[in-house]
Amino acid sequence: MELKENAFQRWGEQRHQSWLVRRMHLDVPLTLALIALSMTGLAMLYSAGNQDLDLVYRQILRVGLAFSAMLVIAQIPPDQLKRWSPWLAGLGIALLIAVEVAGDVGKGAQRWLDLGFFRFQPSEIMKLALPMLLAWYLADRKLPPSLKHLAASALLIAIPVTLIVKQPDLGTSILIASSGVFVIFLAGISWRLIIFLSTVFAACLPLAWLNMHDYQKTRVLTFLNPESDPLNSGYHIIQSKIAIGSGGFYGKGFLQGTQSHLEFLPERSTDFIFAAFAEELGLIGGLLLLALYLFIVTRGLVIATQAQDSYTRLLAGSLTLTFFVYVFVNIGMVSGLLPVVGLPLPLMSYGGTSMVTIMAAFGVLMSIHTHRKMIRN
């Protein structure tokens, strides 16, 4: 079979990989970029955490765990993943319901499930399980999908998203909804339908507003005018903009950020770590970091286009684009482009759960890329 080859597809193709890399099912460019990103994250954490080495050690453990997860998942062939997809999604939804019934309340939201030895958020499973479910559902149908299949897909998205919105966790539900929407988009839904649905969605926004929790409304209002409440909800975004803006072109220098080190910047080692980064390393640092993220996204899309069947294509594309949504929503929020939704910056923010999920997603990408059958010749 002859596949049309072009530069875009050929890019990053490894023909002379060592035995070890091949056996480990790793994609070298992606792995290197992820390592670089994690290292940057650890360095920034060292600064933002006021040089607290304990904090860095704990994060190193998490990074190690996350990379291990990636490595393990990369070994699983995509066919296997495809078979597990509905079951994993079913488990995820069951756990979401369990959280709804018996979950722990943390920071005003019911997100956690306490399994005795560790607490975890079932919504994290859905970040992987929902795109897998949709890709599984659509891959074996004729694409572009029919209206019937689209309606079924919409329902499959709506169930977990509704459960997560109810927790309430706006950030995660946006991510999960996007991951599902990306699958549908990549499956080839017609542009006319896209325009029609977008219009309907826009019309429904006021309805969504009415159903929002007060703190979510406050976040949106604060986003629209941070100065309206400079001491409370507006404080985060004001201080964050000051941190980024005062960093300037070259930044104040590593470990030299006043906004972060003098503790004006809240959540400086978690959700707002980009502000601390941009303060110390300036526009130059910010552009390099964005370039690194863009490289990862591009590589992910290349993997998707090189995938050999619908399931892997749709899954790889959706996971990659969801990763980008992560980055965009976080930096957009920190820089005042978007309302404050509590999403970490992938591989930079301090914290474990989301990082494991993200790296698991990259494990899926690597599995997809490295389990291709040699059918070219």
Added chain:
Amino acid sequence: MPRTGSLTDDLRESEQFRRRTIVAFLVVILMVTGIVARLVYLQVVNHHHFTTQADQNRVTVVPLAPTRGLIFDRRGRVLAENLPSFTLELVPERVIDLDATINELGRYVDISQNNIQRFYDQLQRKRRHDSIAIRSHLTEEEVARFAVNRHRFPGVEINARLLRSYPYGPLAVHTIGYVGQINEKEASKVNQTNYSATSYIGKIGIEKYYETLLHGQIGYQRVETNAQGRVIEVLDSIAPKPGSNLHLTIDAELQRIAEAILGDQRGAIVAIEPATGNLLSMVSKPSYDPNLFVQGIDHATFNALNNSPDHPLFNRILRGTYPPGSTIKPIIALAALEYNKIDANTSVFCPGWYSLEGDNHRYRDWKRWGHGHTDMKKAVAESCDVFFYDIAFRLGIDHMHEYMTKFGFGSTTKVDISDELSGIMPSRQWKRDARGLPWFPGETLITGIGQGFMTATPLQLARATAAIANRGTLVTPRVVRAISENGEEATTINLIDTVSEPIILKNENHWQAVVDSMKEVVHGAHGTARKIATNSPFTIAGKTGTAQVFGIKQDENYDADDLDKRLHDHALFIGFAPIENPQIAVAVIVENGGSGSSTAAPIAYQVLHHYLTTLADYGT
């Protein structure tokens, strides 16, 4: 891989997917561009704005209070200084249970009932987040004891502060005054910026009058603070400029002696250098300890002082308005000489009383049986009232007012201490304005002997005496003769206008006549103050005075034994010495002290004597 679709389907789907991916990638690029634009907007376009904001966040300007200027006496003794003191302070807002905390603090630091009372008094006046001292002058041991247990007392801290201290305590307190914590009214009057770190302000006396000089100029420190406001680093600072030191004309030793001479009696002594107006000592008794007021006085102590019948807080020197009695007779005599109503030889017969024509009211002489034939010198020396009734009648109130006013009566002396009163020099105009009544001839007579409406402060009397000593120069009294900056030599300056208009007489010889008559008071065989100067190494010109506190009815006798002590006459004496070359003029008043000759004159002599015999020590 098992697929149901055909190969062309698969190719088509793959192609479609690739197109969609490219669209998604373009959208990604677009969004990244949006973020880049946002970063450029924040970090390049608005960089300056945000840098300013970041600096405003981290940099706090802390005002630094200037050190208050010191007050020295004439010979460099420190009368007011600033001592470092450890104070135990509470921030009410941060203390959960004030009573319990104070009670518990008592186990480590000695806290008296007074301290607690004073604390609660201040609590009412201060804001919740102000730090309020409960104890000052903690010992090293108390500081250590508290330091060990400080974790148990949130909102309680020990601060090292400079506290105003008056090492001589009550000495010259009415002149020096004291500082106290600024109240809202005072805060609204001062330059808010300059006082933003200051907690004390001059309340009275020199401390008040020279507040601006003593206070100094505020300094600033720019510090880097974290979000909790804790100081991380001092960036730079402008040192505060300490207040100027004041060098007084007062001599602490003479002051001490004068205060001791007056002893427990109520009254005032003012000693002035006639040529310069420099006030050598100013006594007002009883007195009080200014140190009580520095940290805020407690209610009980204040009420005890304020309600005492002896009025220790009352500054008798410049707010005590007394009938001057016979002490004004030399000036009345001078006016009579000037208006040719008498000459040195004019004699009046004194039968012991005086009556106006067509009025059978008898104006009595202090000497029941009269002084007989009396000329001016004898009238002053023996303080014959009838002689002065006669010349007062002949002069009239207008001429008397004219001359008394020349000597400064009826108006403030403009001394450099706050809150002086002017006393009263009555006139027809004054009586119409103040009482709505015409002037009666009888009032002219009693004004002639310094009774009736007329009142004067001891300071006015001393100043008028100095004018006689100067033979006509009415000086403005002053207590500050020089200022100095920290570590620099004192420079003598005239902070106030010290010389007023000279008193010009129609006949300059009249000065000598008046001075001679005053000399006769002390050195004459029958002078009312002859007893004080039997061994005097210097000549003194003086005049006694015995001022009635209340009116005696026509046919009653003044009998001290029958009267309440507070209705006794005030004893007065004015004088200067040496006559030829006056170095010092004094005015003494002893409230309810009896007669001027027996009570006030000896006190005045001791002050003159001490000053003149140790004159060499004083310099100028």
